[in-house]
Amino acid sequence: MLQIDNLTMRYPTGDLALDDVSVAVERGQVIALIGPSGAGKSTLIRCVNRLVQPSAGAIRLGGEDIVKMGVGDLRRARRRMGMIFQEYALVERLSVMENVLSGQLGYVGFWRSLLRRFPQPAVDEAFRLLGRVGLDHMVDKRADALSGGQRQRVGIARALIQNPDILLVDEPTASLDPKTSRQIMRLIVELCHERGLAAIINIHDVPLAMMFVERIVGLRAGRIVYDGPPKGLTDQRLTEIYGEEDWSGTRAEDDEDEPPAHRKVAAAVGPPELQKAAGA
Amino acid sequence: MPVIEAGDHRVWRRRDRAEQLRNWLIWLVGTALFIVCWRFISERTIWIFVLDAPQQAWDMAVRMSNPPMGYFNRILQPMWDTVNMATIGTLIAIAIATPVAFLAASNTTPSVYFVRPVALAIIVTSRSINALIWALLLVLVVGPGLLAGIIAIALRSIGFIGKLLYEAIEEIDETQVEAIRATGAQPTQVLSYGIWPQVLPAFAGISVYRWDINIREATILGLVGAGGIGVQLQASVNSLAWGQVSVIFMAILVTVVFSEWVSAKVRHAVL
Incomplete structure (x- = not known):
């Protein structure tokens, strides 16, 4: 569904961030993008919704090439891509509800959005999503009054209210503690399965990525050096991506009886269970 | 570097000798400039007027006291x-x-x-x-x-x-x-x-x-x-x-x- 072909990005400073990258993401597929800092992970997902303009290559979400789109088409294409940020990127001085509804801006005219007169179906959906991420009691709080995990939940709701086809997720857990990180990753993966959403998740935490996703893409210096299931990520592969290091203990020790978490999440997708899993 | 080797221990100073000298020089020039400016202002001041300034200020204060509150309206x-x-x-x-x-x-x-x-x-x-x-x-x-x-x-x-x-x-x-x-x-x-x-x-x-x-x-x-x-x-x-x-x-x-x-x-x- 998302087709990235020969994407190259060279910053005006001369740094080559992406070097001829090609990836295809299928509908409903959640992939983790791993690699050392500066490998081009952030640049890659920012190219997809063109927060940065790639130097060469093509990106297709369904149909037209995003790289060549005009302003209006680009705005319409961005509505179909929800983005989740490392530092949450909520508008700190707006309320939780306003932040969630800002995900609807692509669908609502300027004056309606200025006067906060969002269409009732959008407001209903916002309440539903806030309930789903476990924040229905926080609707009127200002974003800067929330904890890190709560902010990221608002960020997730803001991305989902766009009703996107794909989520672009940039280091969702890098500012969170280990427990919250797992909850947030689980929530993102669950929601993707629930809605048949594809996702590209940039992530530093390799064990966490291996726990939750079915496909991992490894980037090094702007090139793809691994693309396959978490199982295939051997010590040798990790060395190829990150450089020489003792990798023992990185992979969840191959416990064959225990199905990986992403499969458990997929199996558990049924509304009542989800309500419970989403709590905490 | 303001670290000086002195036998078996190293002495640390905030400034080394050159910096210290320059610091003193800046103070010296600054003080001299102040004195020159002071003289310049002093020569152009009519000191007789300044000497009775307290008297004048007091006079004005007296005239300003007892304000006519009706003027307020x-x-x-x-x-x-x-x-x-x-x-x-x-x-x-x-x-x-x-x-x-x-x-x-x-x-x-x-x-x-x-x-x-x-x-x-x-x-x-x-x-x-x-x-x-x-x-x-x-x-x-x-x-x-x-x-x-x-x-x-x-x-x-x-x-x-x-x-x-x-x-x-x-x-x-x-x-x-x-x-x-x-x-x-x-x-x-x-x-x-x-x-x-x-x-x-x-x-x-x-x-x-x-x-x-x-x-x-x-x-x-x-x-x-x-x-x-x-x-x-x-x-x-x-x-x-x-x-x-x-x-x-x-x-x-x-x-x-x-x-x-x-x-x-x-x-x-x-x-």
């Missing part, structure tokens, strides 16, 4: 005019300075090479001329009275508000703006959702701060005929009615304290 209207002059002038300035600030801020300007220099020029021109001088010119152009004062205050405040506001706009967190842009929002929506909430506290703070300054400035614009309490002040000084002058001073003091209180409240409310 007659300055209520001019005082009210003064406050209005400051308020309307500030509002006009806000209306003009806000768009100018967005055009001047490097992250919101539509064109770095054409629009931004124009906006910056407007800000600098407005800032470089004091409200009193604007008033002096405007009294000649639009005639004496409140209108000249209002325009003078507005012209001076555009630069002040514009400069502080565009600096605040340049300091916003760009990722919040990116997040709004990533939803497919139009540029106007990015402005109202991503940028405006971030600069709102600065905007409110700057506006009331300028209003506060303008009330004080408005009290003197009357000296050049631009309306307000300054007209009465000048008339009283010219007619040596020192009692009236002290009533005016008290009225100004009360008004300024009031405006300080209002601006503190507003800033507190917005933060």
